[in-house]
Amino acid sequence: MCCRISYVSIWHPPDALDESFRMSARTARDSLHEFCIVVMSLYGPRYLRRPTTCDIQQLYAHHGNVHGLPGMLGSLDCMHWRWNACPNAYQGQYTKGNYHYPIVVLEAVASQDLWIWHAFFGSASSLNDVNILHNSPIFNKVYDGTAPDSSFVLRGTEYKFGYYLVDGIYPDLSVFVKSFSCSDDPQIAKFKRV
Template sequence: MPLTKVFRRRFRMLKGLFERIVDDVTRECSFFQQRYDTRGTLGFTLLQKCTGTLRQLAYGIPPDALDESFRMSARIARDSLHFFCKTMIQFSGPKYLRKPTRNDILQLQAHHASVHGFLEMLGSLDCLHWAWENCPTTYYGQFTRGDHGHPTVILEAVVSQDMWIWHAFFGSLGSINDINVLNRSLIFNNIYDRFAPDSSFQVRGTPYKYGYYLVDGIYPKYAVFVKPFSAPHGS
């Protein structure tokens, strides 16, 4: 198997993206810069700390599991994970971890109208189940649903055509359904707080202030949801 495919399978990302992330966190956070400790021993390299962090994120392993492969204590592994997430949120948050602006909404709607034929659509909203292979026995029942048969963690996401994940709500119990996830999600908080950008449009004379999402049949009948026809008929 080519090394690029092995790297992507192990780290769940492309090697180029990994190298860019390593450069960013090293530049923005002094914790990842290699230095000597009080005994004069050279500490872990930035690649060791970032690799250990991504293994925790990609596989859900505990910090003390890195001792055998990296010779890294649980404290260093835990601190690496903490500073990595904190740095990425501070550095990349303003660009990637944000709600769409008015201009973003216009671009999203223009793309869906031209490519898919759905006017004023913001995107498709759905949930997926991420298998939790190392789920502790204590939580097995809470995260297991009958139609899956194994523990899962639910991710609710909305992704644009250029792979910008502008909404992600992760961590819900795998035993609940999409409606329960929606009730816990933060996707409509900006609408509740009246901070959502205005994207008014009309359908057959009825005005709507915000765009809509395509969803499946389990979702409630909200003005921001459009469901497919269960038995469509052509003209």
């Protein structure tokens, strides 16, 4: 029942539960709030935190062994969700050209064991991946020099930072590796499959 309450409360108005569960809007909001507190207390210390130097080495080892991609921190991408209960006053700010309805955008990085170590919801009018990246705190610790050591060595060359797999819209930076366009080269085809 808690999962259904949290889902309905996020995407529908709080009073949507008063008929089916006989709950007031306040009870629905309070239940969702308590649910979030429990999730953060249970899973926060392990899954809702930034990686340490030891965690980064484990990510490198996993991606190197399983995918053959040493130095990869994870995949960075944005997910676009339809916002059915968007207030009329905000619909213009949360609607963009290729979507004809309001959306909420989440930028995230998660590991293979569902450890979400970066999540950022884009603000109004920043509805594409690049705009969200410019507002995102993902590289703040790198910029201010407090990021954990993420250097790695590949074929005798030391790299200061790990990299993320991204799609073609992201800028050309050393921390982003994009997939290649269509090619008959078997090595490129293998990389795209990975």
